[in-house]
Amino acid sequence: MLVSLGQRQESNRDRLAINGPYVERADWPGNRLDEALSKTWGSIAPYLYSGSYRWRLGRFVRRVEDCGHQFATVPDEQLHEAADGLRNRLMSATSGHGELALAFALAREATQRHTGMRHFPVQLLGGAAMMSGAIAEMQTGEGKSLTAVLPAVAAALMGQSVHVVTVNDYLARRDVELLRPVYEALGLTVGLIQQGQPQLERKHAYACDVTYCTNKELAFDYLRDRLALGPRRASARLLMDDLFEAAFAGQSHRLVLRGLQFAIIDEADSVLIDEARTPLILSGVPNESGNKAQLYETALRLARQLVAGEDFHLAASEKTIRLTEHGERTLSGLTSGLGELWDIRRAREELVRQALSAIHLFGRDKQYIVSEGKIQIVDEYTGRVMPDRSWEHGLHQLIEAKESCVVTEPSTTLARTTYQRLFRRYLHLCGMTGTAVETSGEMYGVYGVHVVPIPTNRPVRRTDLGFRVFPTSDLKWKSVVESALEATRKGRAVLIGTRSVDASEHVGRMLSAAGVEPAILNARQDRREAEIVANAGQPGRVTVATNMAGRGTDILLHRDVKAAGGLHVVLTEYHESRRIDRQLFGRTGRQGDPGSHEAIVALDDELFQRFANPHLLQLIRKTLFRKERVPAALGRALRIYSQSAAERLHAHARRSAVAAEDRFNKLLGFAGRD
Incomplete structure (x- = not known):
């Protein structure tokens, strides 16, 4: 070599x-x-x-x-x-x-x-x-x-x-x-x-x-x-x-x-x-024959009767739910007389925990979409649908029951890596x-x-316009629309990056109300990805896309757009990884083209709600008084703290995935299987 x-x-x-x-x-x-x-x-x-x-x-x-x-x-x-x-x-x-x-x-x-x-x-x-x-x-x-x-x-x-x-x-x-x-x-x-x-x-x-x-x-x-x-x-x-x-x-x-x-x-x-x-x-064939739809519907009904903070605690940053002792007693009372699996303590608690996750941690048009009566998982990094993929341990079936879809049979693990x-x-x-x-x-x-x-072929002409942090999402979306309108009036093209299908469609409706008809690219339009991206560099064009939709494809700029200042990228919510924010900003200013980017976010964004220190959020809100924007220094500290916490958690999850496979392989080895 x-x-x-x-x-x-x-x-x-x-x-x-x-x-x-x-x-x-x-x-x-x-x-x-x-x-x-x-x-x-x-x-x-x-x-x-x-x-x-x-x-x-x-x-x-x-x-x-x-x-x-x-x-x-x-x-x-x-x-x-x-x-x-x-x-x-x-x-x-x-x-x-x-x-x-x-x-x-x-x-x-x-x-x-x-x-x-x-x-x-x-x-x-x-x-x-x-x-x-x-x-x-x-x-x-x-x-x-x-x-x-x-x-x-x-x-x-x-x-x-x-x-x-x-x-x-x-x-x-x-x-x-x-x-x-x-x-x-x-x-x-x-x-x-x-x-x-x-x-x-x-x-x-x-x-x-x-x-x-x-x-x-x-x-x-x-x-x-x-x-x-x-x-x-x-x-x-x-x-x-x-x-x-x-x-x-x-x-x-x-x-x-x-x-x-x-x-x-x-x-x-x-x-x-x-x-x-x-x-x-x-995965392979189902574990058991028969329809378990009634079991999952019962689990969801029971989960909805439990009270957050009293019967269970939700750790948003880790996406986990833990039943309290009070919740375990409450669940025992609710399941009294149901018989079968509900008489087994560990089984009922695990099933209801999964039902609570389906209700509180997995949202429609965020982690999944419903298409043709089926639950389709949305990749959080690419914004694309992952067909034929499903969550394990009954979670997928619980979400199907939650959305009134046909409940499929759970499958068994044949091999893993x-x-x-x-x-x-x-x-x-x-x-x-x-x-x-x-x-x-x-x-x-x-x-x-x-x-x-590797150095770039031509000098980078990308302009960083900084970031703005607002106390609420309403103020954030209003600012996003104003930024897009200002850029299109100059004859530029605009790319607005969101983290979910729901957010992309929300800002799309706001733009339409403001007189601009955007092109929306998310998990619902993934088949039109090449067509949407090919037209994203036209004068006055506004494209709204989940953060990574279109990755790997070039946005070719019209010469009038280049003359007007190039593509303007607006990030509307920081990702849990700094790299993915940088990838979105990298959509502009390619191969020496002019361009600019900015971040417009809010305190109630998912990243801050899951990973920011509650005391830091409280301090920021106290310093706002009647201001409509968070001071730049506090906003920068909030982003660094939240993303660092998220990246540490994800690194731990990657180590845990390998450790879990090690344990799985040892069990198979002990059982005499390869």
């Missing part, structure tokens, strides 16, 4: 595991001290060695540019032949930087010929960072999808099975349609994994040199393969299964993946950090994102990958 893959990865090469046909890295048995030291080192490394590291990568980039001259005038057939000849050299144990530079130069030339776009030097730098086993932090709009072609081509020519992991089906399909001619020009095959794809198509897609897929589809394909393997992991046994499939009907492994060799993760912070809080569970376990099993892990420096410690401590900040 170009440079060391990182101390953590180097120290674990002896833990390479081959499970039957799978080539993957064995998980390392970390400990608290090792993780803490690694996180500390990972946090300071991007700043400590950024100069020397970039110098080494820059030297490689200059070599790529020198190699590119020899391919500038050759016909397409010779480009293909050059790639074939380079493949043998790259697969040799003696290959070095010279061969890698040639691979990058070939990929750059093929990209220019078949897409009309040529990699900038900073994109070559990002590709080199990924080849070294790092996360390249590239600002929004710097062409990360195009950058990923460089390491993908190089690794595929080395004979590696390359997985380019994106956050949704649309982005995966878009990239394959755009870049397929580039790969085919170099003699490489490209596969695409989409939701609902038949197993045989998936197997063919993973058999290609480069496969584009989403993180969730990849994870569940891996779990299904592990389930299919069962105890039959030895290569000889698997071969016998293939030879005598008829004799072993129903027992053939039928794997779709070829192992975990080379992963390039787009939006790496979202996949490796944000979504790593929740374990990935492959976490993103931490999955992605650190890859022999080579790298990625790219617009915001990663804040998580550099965790990236290295958990995954063994460094974060490398």
Whole structure:
């Protein structure tokens, strides 16, 4: 590789595991001290060695540019032949930087010929960072999808099975349609994994040199393969299964993946950090037959009779509910005579706790929407619907009953893992994102990958207009509408970011009442995402979107909009992660375009209500008197405190997810199951 893959990865090469046909890295048995030291080192490394590291990568980039001259005038057939000849050299144990530079130069030339776009030097730098086993932090709009072609081509020519992991089906399909001619020009095959794809198509897609897929589809394909393997992991046994499939009907492994060799993760912070809080569970057939709708309706009825503060305590910051002793006695009295499950103390209390969560912690048009009579979970980070996903432990069924939907049967767990376990099993892990420096410690401590900040191709002309904190949401929304109207009167385009479907539709109605008809992009319109984003840069256009809707797609500005000052972004509620706020602001001022952004928030926003110190909120309200805005210093302190508390809680949740899987695996091992 170009440079060391990182101390953590180097120290674990002896833990390479081959499970039957799978080539993957064995998980390392970390400990608290090792993780803490690694996180500390990972946090300071991007700043400590950024100069020397970039110098080494820059030297490689200059070599790529020198190699590119020899391919500038050759016909397409010779480009293909050059790639074939380079493949043998790259697969040799003696290959070095010279061969890698040639691979990058070939990929750059093929990209220019078949897409009309040529990699900038900073994109070559990002590709080199990924080849070294790092996360390249590239600002929004710097062409990360195009950058990923460089390491993908190089690794595929080395004979590696390359997985380019994106956050949704649309982005995966878009990239394959755009870049397929580039790969085919170099003699490489490209596969695409989409939701609902038949197993045989998936197997063919993973058999290609480069496969584009989403993180969730990849994870569940891996779990299904592990389930299919069962105890039959030895290569000889698997071969016998293939030879005598008829004799072993129903027992053939039928794997779709070829192992975990080379992963390039787009939006790496979202996949490796944000979504790593929740374990990935492959569910099977229902636990029991029969309709349990009556049971869930009874649980909801009982939960509504309990009094907050007296019968139960709600910890909003942790999204947990605890029954008090008084509540336990009250519940015992309410369930007297109901019989069956209600006579079992632990069972009734757990079921009612889940019912209280469904009522108080999960809201319609926030955590989920109701579409065609079904509950569909909304991803809090992307604002997109997650079809075919459900909450566990009966929570999903309770929400179905709450919304008067058809109550589905709960399912049983067949296999489970976490993103931490999955992605650190890859022999080579790298990625790219617009915001990663804040998580550099965790990236290295958990995954063994460094974060490398990549400079922008053109100087950034984005203007920060600061933030305003209002005491109530009514004042906040009024200010948001005024800001949008002021920008559109100048001929600019406006993007308003919200955290929920409900909030996006609320501000949309206010804008309509003010004479501006906005385009709304949330979980209800996710199928029109490309169309809405494509028109978001037109003069006078106002687009209202959940904070991350449209991530990965460019808002192309009309020339009149550029002349008027560019895209204006308004954040209406701080997210629990500072990175996601920065990602929204990064929608403007791309590739040297002009633009501006501001934050307009309120004290009754969810972030402050869940995580702010009540005494701090009380102090702020006392200092307001009759003012309509919170003083800037207090507002800044409130944001820093709340987001820091939220990030600590989420980090704890990620550690807990891994610990829970460890306990689960130990139980399976004790029971004699894999």
